[in-house]
Amino acid sequence: MSDKMNVESFNxxxxxxxxxYVRLADVKTGEHGDTIHKYDMRICQPNQDHMEMPGLHSLEHLMAEMSRNHTDKVVDISPMGCQTGFYWAMLNHDDYDGVLELVEKTLKDVLEASEVPACNEMQCGWAASHSLEGAKQIARGFLAKRDEWSQVFA
Structure with missing residues (x-):
């Protein structure tokens, strides 16, 4: 691959x-100096494993709601279409260790959850596709490898 593509992850x-792992994938600076830091939270090894959609969907809902209990810097948490991880977009937050701490706290909250937030037809576009246990299983597996999160390459 010789030509650089517009999408960072395609490169x-x-x-x-x-x-x-969790890696800083991109930084964008707005015209007034605000920055968006995009972090790649890779849960599954690309092209070898993926998250099943009900667990992934529930984990997205849980992290989106619960992360904001710890900071007001979260802009968005978006699942990757390949189902191997999530992107965390953070406003004016370039503290990598702080992001790792935020991810850890949020996933620990997921393990304590008794329900998936906004898991109904009024608040969710595919309310039938959820699994609290699936989300907890993904979170548990990622937390179990906490000491590996800073190492992106083998």
Missing amino acids: LDHTKVKAP
Whole structure:
């Protein structure tokens, strides 16, 4: 691959990364100086494993709601279409260790959850596709490898 593509993750060699990890994927600066830091939270090894959609969907809902109990810097938490991880967009937050701490706190909250927030037809576009236990299983697995999160490449 010689031509640089517009999407940062399309320029990442997915055969060389080693999940699980959290990496700073991109930084955008607005015209007034605000910055968006996009973090790649890779849960599954690309092209070898993926999250099942009901658990992924519930984990998205849980992290989106619960992360904001710890900070007002979260802009968005978005699942990757390949179902291997999530992107965390943070406003004016370039503290990598702080992001790791935020992810850890949020996933620990997920393990304590008794229900998936906004898991109904009024608040969710596919309310039938959820699994609290699936979300907890994903969170438990990622937390179990906490000491690996800073190492992106094998």
